[in-house]
Amino acid sequence: MSTGVLGKTVRGFSEALTQTLVAEDSAHGRGLLQALDPRVKLVGLLALVVAAALSRKLAVMAALFGLGIVLALASRLSLWSLAKRVWVVAFGFTFMIAAPALFLTPGVAVYRLGSLAITAQGLRSALLLIARVETAVTLSSLLVLTTPWMHLLKALRTLLVPVEVIMLLAMTHRYVVLLTETANAMFESRQSRVVGRLNGQQQRRLMVNTGGVLLSKTLEMGNQVFLAMQARGFRGEVRLLNEFRMRARDYVAISGFAVAAVAAVAAGR
Amino acid sequence: MHIPDGYLSPSTCAVMYAASAPCWWAALRRTRRKLFGRTLPLLSLFAAFSFVTMMFNLPLPGGTTGHAVGVGIAAIVLGPWASLLAISLALAIQALFFGDGGITTLGANCFNMAIAGSFAAWGIYQLVSLGAAADSRRRVVAAALAGYGAINLSALLAAIEFGIQPMLFHDASGAPLYAPYPLHIAIPAMMAGHLTIAGAAEAVMSAGLFSYLRRNEPSLVGCTARPAGVGRTAGAGGYAATDAAPAAGAGRTLWGALAVVLLMTPLGILASGAAWGEWATKDFSNSATRVRMAAASGRAAPPMAVPSGLARWANLWTAPLPDYAPHFVKSAAFGYLLSAMFGVGLILAVTWLVQRATQGANPSAEKCAEVATDTGQQMALRPPTPGRSGNRAADQSVRPPASRRSEP
Numbered sequence: 001m002s003t004g005v006l007g008k009t010v011r012g013f014s015e016a017l018t019q020t021l022v023a024e025d026s027a028h029g030r031g032l033l034q035a036l037d038p039r040v041k042l043v044g045l046l047a048l049v050v051a052a053a054l055s056r057k058l059a060v061m062a063a064l065f066g067l068g069i070v071l072a073l074a075s076r077l078s079l080w081s082l083a084k085r086v087w088v089v090a091f092g093f094t095f096m097i098a099a100p101a102l103f104l105t106p107g108v109a110v111y112r113l114g115s116l117a118i119t120a121q122g123l124r125s126a127l128l129l130i131a132r133v134e135t136a137v138t139l140s141s142l143l144v145l146t147t148p149w150m151h152l153l154k155a156l157r158t159l160l161v162p163v164e165v166i167m168l169l170a171m172t173h174r175y176v177v178l179l180t181e182t183a184n185a186m187f188e189s190r191q192s193r194v195v196g197r198l199n200g201q202q203q204r205r206l207m208v209n210t211g212g213v214l215l216s217k218t219l220e221m222g223n224q225v226f227l228a229m230q231a232r233g234f235r236g237e238v239r240l241l242n243e244f245r246m247r248a249r250d251y252v253a254i255s256g257f258a259v260a261a262v263a264a265v266a267a268g269r
Numbered sequence: 270m271h272i273p274d275g276y277l278s279p280s281t282c283a284v285m286y287a288a289s290a291p292c293w294w295a296a297l298r299r300t301r302r303k304l305f306g307r308t309l310p311l312l313s314l315f316a317a318f319s320f321v322t323m324m325f326n327l328p329l330p331g332g333t334t335g336h337a338v339g340v341g342i343a344a345i346v347l348g349p350w351a352s353l354l355a356i357s358l359a360l361a362i363q364a365l366f367f368g369d370g371g372i373t374t375l376g377a378n379c380f381n382m383a384i385a386g387s388f389a390a391w392g393i394y395q396l397v398s399l400g401a402a403a404d405s406r407r408r409v410v411a412a413a414l415a416g417y418g419a420i421n422l423s424a425l426l427a428a429i430e431f432g433i434q435p436m437l438f439h440d441a442s443g444a445p446l447y448a449p450y451p452l453h454i455a456i457p458a459m460m461a462g463h464l465t466i467a468g469a470a471e472a473v474m475s476a477g478l479f480s481y482l483r484r485n486e487p488s489l490v491g492c493t494a495r496p497a498g499v500g501r502t503a504g505a506g507g508y509a510a511t512d513a514a515p516a517a518g519a520g521r522t523l524w525g526a527l528a529v530v531l532l533m534t535p536l537g538i539l540a541s542g543a544a545w546g547e548w549a550t551k552d553f554s555n556s557a558t559r560v561r562m563a564a565a566s567g568r569a570a571p572p573m574a575v576p577s578g579l580a581r582w583a584n585l586w587t588a589p590l591p592d593y594a595p596h597f598v599k600s601a602a603f604g605y606l607l608s609a610m611f612g613v614g615l616i617l618a619v620t621w622l623v624q625r626a627t628q629g630a631n632p633s634a635e636k637c638a639e640v641a642t643d644t645g646q647q648m649a650l651r652p653p654t655p656g657r658s659g660n661r662a663a664d665q666s667v668r669p670p671a672s673r674r675s676e677p
Contacts, residue, residue, distance in 0.1 A: 005328050101450065125449040136275045169362065172317050207327050215482065222314045
């Protein structure tokens, strides 16, 4: 595969599609979180994310991160996959942001590297940032990896998200996948017809033209989708089937989430 | 630019959600009627399109690559309100499903990129393309600047949100609890990448897509001015916001709110001292003011002498109504009210003049008005495209949307 922008873009599309399939697959698995009511997971995990954001203590964040790992294992999620797709990416990005803070944050020097000094405040700030980000992305990933997308969207009603927005999100997600596949096919077909190397201007033109064609296809599809909706009886009213039913284990789970979140907030102050 | 969870304090996140919520509400309200028509699939599809274009690796001069958000072209084609919804949807999908950007920071990300970005892009495009012919090169430049300006404004807002974190949230030892860099580091660090790479990517994508649409789908970008008697702009920038009745209702509410705010202006007198950073040169030599300055600056004492830059530029401009107190008015409260009325009147006059200029600028505006009552149909049911040239925008825009296609 080409190492140019075409190849890079196609790889990006493939990764996004793979991620979608992996998430759908794991969401339908048999595990602790998969067995819970989506509303319980949404509210519970969101409460833990907020607790992590409120926490000022590394130990509390470590405990929440540990809880995330336990929940992942109980939900039969691969820790290796989680590490590869979530932890390494979040760490790499956050470390890049946090590393200069080691030296730039004013405070007491704890270690000298030539003329630069790592300060205690800088170290604490960088560790807090990395720990908080890792904990938050782990907990929010658990939500996505254990909940089918449509269930997650319906669960958003508990957060008073308007029904139109839920329908828009559902349709957007559906067409994200479709348009990603379309764009992928367009790039692959273009890539198969490229001989030699394209210069920067040619690559830019190619990208922009592909984007333009994709936009044309998008608008065309919008028209077709609307007519299809009309044909199926859509008259402007959005209704969502609410098949969720709270069971005993859901009440136990939401109590557990509440206790963990409150304890984390109290201990993390 | 997609701020992940953990970089902003929960209170900042809450404020950003609170700032975004009215915009989402207003945008939904404006598009609600259309949502029950063709806008529903089109908005979703445009959001999906924006999402996919964010994955395009755009080669840039200098050998690097960048990603565009797509806010420039979305604002030009959909108008600011529908654009902010479409980009917000794309950001929500990214955050919820792909973990790109946080859930707690979704409000901030939407405010920066979808809301501020859409309005900035739309405003810049309208301003720069003012009076330009449909096939003018200036429109392409306007599209590029719209994308460039929007993405940089978004970056600046994100940098400010980052930069205020260490000022507001730190522990007893002074260690920042969230994003660790103050404004003087966060802003240059953020803007360096966006003024060059990300800004260039957005400019190239906006200009390129605009050119493509003008060549192949001119009806979408051909009409730029706001025609008289129509709720919002048509064609470029008005696709989903053409309902005149809600606009009139919203207008009355806004006038009412403006009147209330005007009457409340004397409340400003209740605040004692000067706002932080808005000190005058004389404040540096006044001991009472110096104490207040130090108290408001974390007990950091202000310099003894007036900073040289401040001293040099302080008298560059003398305001006609200094301290909101015209010299002929004895009552401070009345002076405040008078100043507020004067300021508001000035803004309204300038707005009216710009509006007049905009209406008269584009000869195709009248034609656009004929179809602007259902621009959604104009967009979704565009006429067949083969063999069009870019300068036929006005002709295309007035063709009635009658070419209903058969069920796919």
